[in-house]
Amino acid sequence: MPAHPFDEAIALTRIDDDCFAGHTSEAYWNSISPYGGITVAAVLNALLLHPRRLGDPLAMTINFAGAIKKGPFSIRVHPARTGRSTQHWLIELRQDGDAEPLITGTAVFATARETWSDIEAAMPPVPQAADLAAAPALRTIPFLERYAMRYVDCNPFAGGESSLTQCWLSDVPLRKIDFPSLAAFCDSFIPRLFVRKGAPRPVATVTLGINFHVDGPALEAEQGMHVFTRARANAFNRGYYDQEALVWSESGKLLATTQQMVWYRE
Amino acid sequence: MPAHPFDEAIALTRIDDDCFAGHTSEAYWNSISPYGGITVAAVLNALLLHPRRLGDPLAMTINFAGAIKKGPFSIRVHPARTGRSTQHWLIELRQDGDAEPLITGTAVFATARETWSDIEAAMPPVPQAADLAAAPALRTIPFLERYAMRYVDCNPFAGGESSLTQCWLSDVPLRKIDFPSLAAFCDSFIPRLFVRKGAPRPVATVTLGINFHVDGPALEAEQGMHVFTRARANAFNRGYYDQEALVWSESGKLLATTQQMVWYRE
Numbered sequence: 001m002p003a004h005p006f007d008e009a010i011a012l013t014r015i016d017d018d019c020f021a022g023h024t025s026e027a028y029w030n031s032i033s034p035y036g037g038i039t040v041a042a043v044l045n046a047l048l049l050h051p052r053r054l055g056d057p058l059a060m061t062i063n064f065a066g067a068i069k070k071g072p073f074s075i076r077v078h079p080a081r082t083g084r085s086t087q088h089w090l091i092e093l094r095q096d097g098d099a100e101p102l103i104t105g106t107a108v109f110a111t112a113r114e115t116w117s118d119i120e121a122a123m124p125p126v127p128q129a130a131d132l133a134a135a136p137a138l139r140t141i142p143f144l145e146r147y148a149m150r151y152v153d154c155n156p157f158a159g160g161e162s163s164l165t166q167c168w169l170s171d172v173p174l175r176k177i178d179f180p181s182l183a184a185f186c187d188s189f190i191p192r193l194f195v196r197k198g199a200p201r202p203v204a205t206v207t208l209g210i211n212f213h214v215d216g217p218a219l220e221a222e223q224g225m226h227v228f229t230r231a232r233a234n235a236f237n238r239g240y241y242d243q244e245a246l247v248w249s250e251s252g253k254l255l256a257t258t259q260q261m262v263w264y265r266e
Numbered sequence: 267m268p269a270h271p272f273d274e275a276i277a278l279t280r281i282d283d284d285c286f287a288g289h290t291s292e293a294y295w296n297s298i299s300p301y302g303g304i305t306v307a308a309v310l311n312a313l314l315l316h317p318r319r320l321g322d323p324l325a326m327t328i329n330f331a332g333a334i335k336k337g338p339f340s341i342r343v344h345p346a347r348t349g350r351s352t353q354h355w356l357i358e359l360r361q362d363g364d365a366e367p368l369i370t371g372t373a374v375f376a377t378a379r380e381t382w383s384d385i386e387a388a389m390p391p392v393p394q395a396a397d398l399a400a401a402p403a404l405r406t407i408p409f410l411e412r413y414a415m416r417y418v419d420c421n422p423f424a425g426g427e428s429s430l431t432q433c434w435l436s437d438v439p440l441r442k443i444d445f446p447s448l449a450a451f452c453d454s455f456i457p458r459l460f461v462r463k464g465a466p467r468p469v470a471t472v473t474l475g476i477n478f479h480v481d482g483p484a485l486e487a488e489q490g491m492h493v494f495t496r497a498r499a500n501a502f503n504r505g506y507y508d509q510e511a512l513v514w515s516e517s518g519k520l521l522a523t524t525q526q527m528v529w530y531r532e
Contacts, residue, residue, distance in 0.1 A: 058506060059473045059527045061327040063372050065347040065354040080358075081331040081366040085505070085529065086472055088331040088370050090356075092346075100347040104354050104372050106329050108473050108527065113505035116532040118462070120429060121500035163386060196384070206352055207325045207374050209475045211508050211527050213501045234387035234512065235479040235520050239351070239379035240324060242477050242523060244510075246500065254501050257508060259525055261325045261374070261477050263351065266382040 004175050005146060006184070010042045012049060012075065020046045020075045024068060028143045033067045035143035036205050037187030039103065041180035043091055046075040047107055048179060054087040055111035056216045057179050062091070063207045066102040069095060073102075086110045112215040119213075121257075123248040126152045129168040129226035146172050147188050150226075156190045159198025163233040165190060170226040177222060177249070179212070185227055185247055186210050186258035192233035192243050193264050202265040206240070209259045224250025239263060270441050271412060272450070276308040278315060278341065286312040286341045290334060294409045299333045301409035302471050303453030305369065307446035309357055312341040313373055314445060320353040321377035322482045323445050328357070329473045332368040335361060339368075352376045378481040385479075387523075389514040392418045395434035395492035412438050413454050416492075422456045425464025429499040431456060436492040443488060443515070445478070451493055451513055452476050452524035458499035458509050459530050468531040472506070475525045490516025505529060 009025035028038035040062050047053060047060075076092045086108055093103035132150040149156075150168035169185050177185075191203045231245035243260040275291035294304035306328050313319060313326075342358045352374055359369035398416040415422075416434035435451050443451075457469045497511035509526040 061372060061473075061475065063354050063374060065352075066349065080370050081368075083332065086331075088329050090370060102347075104346050104356060106327060106370050106372055106473075108329060110472070110506060110529075115502070115505045115530065117501075117503045119501045119503065120498065206376070207327075207372075209327065209525065211525060213503055213508070215504050218504075232386065234523055235383075235385045236381070237383045237385065237479055238481050238484075239381045240376060242479070244523070257500055257510070257525070259475065259477060259523070263376075264381065 004171070004173065006171055006175055006181060009038050010045045010180055012042065012046055014049065015074065017051060018076050018078045020049065021072060022075060023072050024070050026142060028146060030143055031141055033069070035187070036064060036208065037184035038143065039068065039093070040187055040208060041184040043075055043077070043093065043103065043105065044180050044183045046077045047089060047109065050077055050079070052079050052082070053109060054082055055109045057212045058086070058108045058110040059209070059211050060105060060107035060183070061207065061209045062103060062105040064205055065104055066100070068093070068102050071095065085113070119254050121246055121254050123228055123252045124166065124230070126166065126228065129170065129250065132168060148172050156195055157198050159196065163192040163195045164230070165195055166230050168226045168228055174225045176225060177219065177227065179219065182219070182247065182256055183210055185229070186245065186256060189229060189231040189243065189245055191262065192231070192241060193236065196236070204263045206261045206263050211257045213254045213256060218253070219255065222249045222251060222253065226250050227255065236264070270437070270439065272437055272441055272447060275304050276311045276446055278308065278312055280315065281340065283317060284342050284344045286315065287338060288341060289338050290336050292408060294412060296409055297407055299335070301453070302330060302474065303450035304409065305334065305359070306453060306474060307450040309341055309343070309359065309369065309371065310446050310449045312343045313355060313375065316343055316345070318345050318348070319375060320348055321375045323478045324352070324374045324376040325475070325477050326371060326373035326449070327473065327475045328369060328371040330471055331370055332366070334359070334368050337361065351379070385520050387512055387520050389494055389518045390432065390496070392432065392494065395436065395516065398434060414438050422461055423464050425462065429458040429461045430497070431461060432496050434492045434494055440491045442491060443485065443493065445485065448485070448513065448522055449476055451495070452511065452522060455495060455497040455509065455511055457528065458497070458507060459502065462502070470529045472527045472529050477523045479520045479522060484519070485521065488515045488517060488519065492516050493521065502530070
């Protein structure tokens with residue numbers, strides 16, 4: 001069986017303990033640089049492959065400092081401090097031996113413990129993914145062919161007064177959800193500015209944060225290959241807007257929450 | 267006029283371009299380490315004082331990797347990459363020449379541009395701060411005496427099924443809001459676990475993110491010295507919970523949104 005294009009896109013070769021080599025993917029290319037979500041997934045893959053990793057991802061912040069070009073890149077992930085239950089990572093991505101990184105970031109990994117638990121953010125009652133048609137892919141941008149999006153309540157280009165969208169997402173072809181694909185889903189929502197303006201506009205994610213709400217065994221136990229997402233912006237102001245989103249599994253488990261700040265031109 | 271204790275607590279001495287020396291504050295002490303918000307404010311102060319700073323804070327992530335002890339500390343902030351409109355920073359805080367940092371983080375600064383703007387997250391209709399009594403301070407923890415909290419709709423220790431609180435916050439004594447105090451406000455909410463359990467429990471913030479929705483001139487123009495805050499958790503699970511909050515000015519302007527992941531024991 002051929003490898004899934006997602007696995008090919010995030011594949012890394014270990015150079016030393018902290019350093020991994022990768023290559024940009026044609027399948028996950030955006031208009032002028034790689035789709036941000038695939039870069040986030042490759043970085044998370046480096047963390048997951050690191051021999052000193054403790055537990056599972058709890059939170060990560062990825063800052064898009066410069067445009068990545070087609071070709072090879074290197075990811076350096078260094079454990080800055082490891083405690084009893086949490087581990088703090090520094091992240092950089094570079095190309096061509098550049099003096100300055102194109103990606104900066106941090107991540108926290110953590111070990112799970114048995115505790116009182118409660119999920120306040122319940123998944124809204126919505127139709128199942130199987131009962132909805134996928135929105136047609138915009139064939140002009142390669143990475144959009146790698147996701148199926150099933151909007152439950154809206155035309156994403158309605159151009160109304162709210163940026164809220166609710167949507168089922170899945171990989172194309174379908175792929176079991178793991179931490180890298182979950183991280184990539186967190187960048188796959190239609191830009192909030194497009195929703196408000198009813199059409200594409202120039203946008204660029206500046207920084208993206210993800211909080212993970214499941215541990216490895218709980219994510220592994222999920223069988224559904226779609227996630228349900230609810231995304232919105234709080235504010236568009238002075239050239240930057242935010243995006244906040246929640247991501248649930250098909251079984252209704254909250255998997256992740258995510259935030260961005262995005263540069264835009266009207 | 268004596269300096270405000272907040273300004274004393276975040277005061278820094280410049281060592282070189284990237285390095286600043288500070289000292290923990292008795293006035294903003296928490297139970298076993300400094301109040302996290304004052305540490306975030308000191309870090310942001312270092313960024314604001316840096317000679318190569320571009321524009322105003324857009325986003326920051328601060329990770330609490332190890333416990334800070336009473337005494338001096340050093341903050342290193344380095345501009346990893348500066349573009350035309352955004353600047354990406356690396357952040358570390360150390361004590362006693364430790365090999366490993368106690369704080370790691372990143373920040374993005376940005377220049378504002380005239381654009382189409384819209385604030386979707388409107389402030390709820392609530393009584394003004396002046397019409398509400400401040401909740402009694404818990405005198406056992408020093409930093410709590412440095413904030414006045416005016417809850418608009420709830421007993422924060424109600425122990426119900428929702429972690430949502432809505433609250434006016436201000437410095438004690440009153441102080442004009444600037445970026446460092448706004449950042450500190452983002453860590454000052456009663457822990458969501460206390461709200462759910464109706465009583466204090468062991469908690470420790472692991473990572474905190476802030477997205478800023480105003481630029482410097484807009485923040486400077488605000489006259490009110492209270493902020494209105496709306497905070498909630500999405501999930502308590504396997505020893506960690508999140509907190510999401512919005513912060514508005516007295517004039518109803520959205521100033522910041524913020525997220526945390528918090529370690530807890532029941």
